Amino acid sequence: MNFSSEYFLRRLFLAALLFFFFGSFLPVQAQQKYWVVLKDKKGVSFDPYQYFDAKALERRQRQNLPIYDETDKPINATYRQQITALSDSVSGESRWLNAIACFAQPTQLEKLRKLAFVREIIPFQVQPVVLAEVPDKYKVTLKADELKILQDQTASLGASVFREKNLNGKGIRIAILDAGFKGVDNTAAFEHLYKGKQVIKTWDFVKRREYVYDFATHGTLVLSCVAGRLNGHDIGLATGAEFLLARTERMYSERFSEEENWLAAMEWADKNGADIINSSLGYTNDRYFREQMNGRYAFVARAANLAARKGILVVNANGNDGTADWKILGTPADADSVLAVGGIDPKGLFHVNFSSYGPTADKRMKPNVSAFGIVVGAGPKGFEQTQGTSFSSPLVAGFAACAWQANRALTNMQLFKEIEKSGNLYPYFDYAHGFGMPQAQFLLNGRATEIKPTIKFETGKDQVMIVVKTEFMPDTTGPFVADTTGSGKKGTYLVKEKHPSANYVYYHIANPKGSLDRYYVIEVEDDPEVAAIKFEALRTGSVIRVFYKGYTGFYAH
Structure with a gap:
């Protein structure tokens, strides 16, 4: 099959064009982005009055903070030059963390690690941040x-x-x-x-x-x-x-x-x-x-x-x-x-x-x-x-x-x-x-210095009960209980919607280290006894805290 020189020229031009647009996306070696964290800022000068907006200086002075500290100083320019020379490119830096962001290949990383002023090299993570979905359609009036x-x-x-x-x-x-x-x-x-x-x-x-x-x-x-x-x-x-x-x-x-x-x-x-x-x-x-x-x-x-x-x-x-x-x-x-x-x-x-x-x-x-x-x-x-x-x-x-x-x-x-x-x-x-x-x-x-107790604790042979005081019982409302521990096992709300005036009892069980083992939100019905906690579920030193109508009560086990 015979092809003219014009045909080959057209094919060569097309190949060059494709390489121009897509060639840069074809990796020669595995390239990744890294933070190169530096050890110091030796020899760096800094004038806070030239760098900061007046409001920034005012904020520090108002809070009795130093006008600046070491983290405010810029990165050592010589360090930056050496890192730039040993990497594919430098994209940015953080003076606060004394770090430079750069793209580098494995062979370049070894040279960067050997620099006397480099503390550590940390790879960037590359997955996208998650933001809330925002609908495209907008309303001028409201329901x-x-x-x-x-x-x-x-x-x-x-x-x-x-x-x-x-x-x-x-x-x-x-x-x-x-x-x-x-x-x-x-x-x-x-x-x-x-x-x-x-x-x-x-x-x-x-x-x-x-x-x-x-x-x-x-x-x-x-x-x-x-x-x-x-x-x-x-x-x-x-x-x-x-x-x-x-x-x-x-x-x-x-x-x-x-x-x-x-x-x-x-x-x-x-x-x-x-x-x-x-x-x-x-x-x-x-x-x-x-x-x-x-x-x-x-x-x-x-x-x-x-x-x-x-x-x-x-x-x-x-x-x-x-x-x-x-x-x-x-x-x-x-x-x-x-x-x-x-x-x-x-x-x-x-x-x-x-x-x-x-x-x-x-x-x-x-x-x-x-x-x-x-x-x-x-x-x-x-x-x-x-x-x-x-x-x-x-x-x-x-x-x-x-x-x-x-x-x-x-x-x-x-x-x-x-x-x-x-x-x-x-x-x-x-x-x-x-x-x-x-x-x-x-x-x-501020809050009222004294808040009248709205709940009480009653102990039995093998349990402690959370009881709403009679005078703080609400009008009858529909039953509701929710476990908000986030465990994935009991995190289902039993009703989809309740009126904002619903009366909620919040309680948690804190372990001796102060962190929470369990916590709940319960809507009060017509029964003043809202929860019963078995002693066997408590550790020595555990604390039950209960919030209801502005009052927080405590029970120490």
């Missing part, structure tokens, strides 16, 4: 049940108390780390923020540009749950706050960059004066084992704790794996200094089934507090009902902004504890609700 959710999602936290005291987060700067803020710059729900010049800075860490107003509406809805206002309704509590908007995630198609972007955004938020950081993300079973959810293993958890050391309150969603095999929280919600937020069902006012359970791997209580996990937010086309602890977290971030506005003398960790203590269940806690939903009236005005 009656949606309107009730919208009103109650802030009312349940004490919106009226904050409004009476003119607290709306003014003077507090909040950074939102998310997957995109589509339409925020021209959406009615955020018009007041732009009129008030309250959006201070933006940065897209995926595209490396200032523009963040495309790609995903997840961040749009999250921001609305902090500070949105539409058709006369406040969607979140902090409508007067200032904002830093950071796009860190590329939904559903992440490979290597999301952890790197998140760390960079934390440092950017600190540099630009954030008082509060809200992060509605979590890394779980695709990256880690349950025993690694200890608040110290993941880089994002370490960075979150570093942010807290710099005076920032970090608020993070607890996760949406309550009905999945994973069940428990993700990182960085596991970090000790992160205020992790679980989800509440607006209809029953207790744990919503998808909200991830605690505790951490080292048995610390998580979530710390809770807020509505089914909410009404706002997007480019109006209101939208959506769900996920992604939206519980910003509701609490807005609460925190108002609380901090009320008392700027508090440090971030003092505020953290005050928010916990304001929970509607406090001092009772469990691994589904934490201390419950923060309450503005408790945070600002």
Whole structure:
């Protein structure tokens, strides 16, 4: 068969074109992305007054923190040059963790490990972050049940108390780390923020540009749950706050960059004066084992704790794996200094089934507090009902902004504890609700010094009974019992919906080490004896705590 030279030229051109488009995707050797962690920052100079926004310096001074520490200094430029020369490419770095992110092949890794200033090399995990699904269709008007959710999602936290005291987060700067803020710059729900010049800075860490107003509406809805206002309704509590908007995630198609972007955004938020950081993300079973959810293993958890050391309150969603095999929280919600937020069902006012359970791997209580996990937010086309602890977290971030506005003398960790203590269940806690939903009236005005006991303990030959006192028995309601241990065996609610005025008894059994063996939510019927616990089920030193109508009772075994 004869072919002309023109034919061969066309084939050669086509082959070259295909190689141009696809050749870079054909690996020559196995290439992976790594964190190269450095030992020191020798010889590095740093001027905090040139680097930090005035609000960042003010935050440190107000909380009696150093103006800067070693983690704030940049990475040694000589170290960076050597790592760049020995790797395929360098994509980013974290001054806080003194680490450089690079792509490298196995032969290059050996050379990098031999550098005297390298402490360790850690491979990146590559599975995508999981964010809540956000519907594409939006509503301009609300049905009656949606309107009730919208009103109650802030009312349940004490919106009226904050409004009476003119607290709306003014003077507090909040950074939102998310997957995109589509339409925020021209959406009615955020018009007041732009009129008030309250959006201070933006940065897209995926595209490396200032523009963040495309790609995903997840961040749009999250921001609305902090500070949105539409058709006369406040969607979140902090409508007067200032904002830093950071796009860190590329939904559903992440490979290597999301952890790197998140760390960079934390440092950017600190540099630009954030008082509060809200992060509605979590890394779980695709990256880690349950025993690694200890608040110290993941880089994002370490960075979150570093942010807290710099005076920032970090608020993070607890996760949406309550009905999945994973069940428990993700990182960085596991970090000790992160205020992790679980989800509440607006209809029953207790744990919503998808909200991830605690505790951490080292048995610390998580979530710390809770807020509505089914909410009404706002997007480019109006209101939208959506769900996920992604939206519980910003509701609490807005609460925190108002609380901090009320008392700027508090440090971030003092505020953290005050928010916990304001929970509607406090001092009772469990691994589904934490201390419950923060309450503005408790945070600002405190609680009654004496609370009349609503329950009592009666002991028998082989058991202890939890009994509601006669004067606190409710009107007859339908039977309900739920086990919220998250064990996967008894986690089924026996009724789908109860009126919010239902009377719940919460109780848990804490072992001698202080962690919980079991916990329950029970609705009181017409029988005052709500539970009987066999002594054989208790260990010596175990404590039963019971919460009912504002009172917490204790029984020590």
